[in-house]
Amino acid sequence: MSPHAILKKALTSTWWKDATIYQVYPASFKDSNGDGWGDIPGLISKIDYLHDLGVDVVWLSPMFESPQRDMGYDISDYEKVYAPYGTVEDVDRLIAACRERGMKLILDLVVNHTSDEHAWFKESRSSKDNPKRDWYFWRPARYDEDGNRLPPTNYRSYFGGGTWTWDETTQEYYLHLYAPEQPDLNWENPDTRRAIYDSAMRFWLDRGVDGFRVDTVNKYSKHVDFPDAPITDANHYIQPAADLFCNGPRIHEFVQEMNEQVLDHYDAPVTVGELSNTPDPTHVLRYVSAAAKQLNMVFQFDMIRLGNGKGLNDKYNYVPWRLSEMKSIITKWQKFIEGTDGWTTAFIENHDNGRAVSRFASDLPAYRTVSAKMLAIMTATMTGTLFLYQGQEIGMINAPKSWPITSYKDIEGLGYYAEAQRLALANNDPAHVAKIMNGIQIMGRDHSRLPMQWDAGPHAGFSDDPAAAPWMRVHDAYKEINVAQQLDDPDSVLVFYTRVLRLRKEYRELFIHxxxxxxxxxxxxxxxxxxxxxxxxxxxxxxxxxxxxxxxxxxxxxxxxxxxxxxxxxxxxxxxxxxxxxxxxxxxxxxxx
The missing domain is CATH 2.60.40.1180 (Golgi alpha-mannosidase II)
Known part of the structure; x- marks a missing residue:
């Protein structure tokens, strides 16, 4: 192969480095049929909008069959589409629409856990001798000195409460790092891994998707002897235990195998991993080094966790942050790939966090436009692949603080609020509820999930049927912040984003690399x-x-x-x-x- 051909192949296989990737949260993007849920046909109707903005890749958050306990991150069938979102054939049409415009499509790969309504789990829980019993983690109870039944470990889950749920059918506990309806898959079992590769990956790669955002990627390998977590909070039985279920002993083996068995057999699909609880750049490089053949890049969350309280217990106990902290974090993750064969990402918003304008700048009417533009300049000049979240390009902001907790929908936020109520009662500390509510108002996941604001019409133009109420409340300020209002305004956030994305490509060697x-x-x-x-x-x-x-x-x-x-x-x-x-x-x- 000639040197020119080698260079061309290398550039083709790393197309994702120069790409601008736009995350679509399907429930909240665009409703085409008036049922109150965003859907894939609605997304297709806005592909030209994304193309004109300067988007190269659409990242579609989970649209798979699901009971929607955790907004699609609880999948009951990897090979079907949740009916309100459309059909598998609609995904085919979306792939075609992207390709017609020189764009690509990636999906979420959610394979640390399934829904408890997935056929695999139904079989697994049916009996102790079912062939799929070992596809999930089942353990017997333990008992205290008074004979009270206890779970196998004292781990706290990400959504509050413990990580083990008792199952009456087989009289054992099963593991779930998230909600009880999201049992963890056992990656130690090779049959489980083969099923994941076939159903969750090859099925969609064969249809033409261009890669995956890999959800909770560093949780596949656990310490399967399941030791108890150290007691860091003497007031609770359950304890933070991320060190025992993140970056486990076989994690790099599993991710490498995913490439060898699946990804290497397709035309340069991209992978971006969600990598929590991995603060050491040297360890992160083990995931993103090109020579390691694991992940192309990862999301490292130090930046968007600014303001989070310490540990899982206090996540929504907001802690004011300093700009020097932000600068230190950004510098750390901008520089960690210099002189290496690794790659990084640039992002400040996603579906799991509050809006960047509200969190990092000012959402007051006098400043929110310049704030959104200032943050656009910051992110567009960062080294790495740029990720935008829907509505970021028009400067969408957090829900008003006047909204009551009943306007919120997210399982995590509501779980923390309910826990705060219990603790306030138990400790005679009513102020604790207000503290947690304040944190949810700043950092809660619901803010990013409000319906996309397309115009000043009914429900912000979210639905093609003006009478159709969206699944979630529309932001009060939609008449001032929307796409239609900004399209023809040369001073708008949207027009500014279009310009800055173009400059990022024009000066790619400087800004991207x-x-x-x-x-x-x-x-x-x-x-x-x-x-x-x-x-x-x-x-x-x-x-x-x-x-x-x-x-x-x-x-x-x-x-x-x-x-x-x-x-x-x-x-x-x-x-x-x-x-x-x-x-x-x-x-x-x-x-x-």
């Missing part, structure tokens, strides 16, 4: 960093003001001779004080001439 250097790490008001491509002798300085006041930024000698302003989120020139002063939530990119 360039090195990162942080300036003034201790400054709590401004975030200034340098991107550089030494080979092309290109340099950029990105200056961001994270306050609602005017601020100077300290990079004299960097911005100056030989640098020009490429982009600002203010359209009316410089503030008083010129290049050394940033207005509230202002962002600028300077580039070498």
């Amino acid at each position: 360039g090195s990162f250097e942080l300036l003034d790490p201790e400054d709590e008001d401004t975030f200034v960093f340098v991107k550089e491509c030494v080979e092309r002798k290109e340099k950029a300085v990105v200056a961001l003001n994270f306050t609602d006041g005017t601020r100077g930024f300290k990079c004299r000698g960097v911005v100056g001779q030989g640098m020009k302003l490429l982009l600002s989120n203010y359209a009316d020139g410089m503030a008083e004080g010129g290049e050394e002063v940033l207005r509230p939530y202002e962002g600028r990119i300077y580039i070498s001439e």
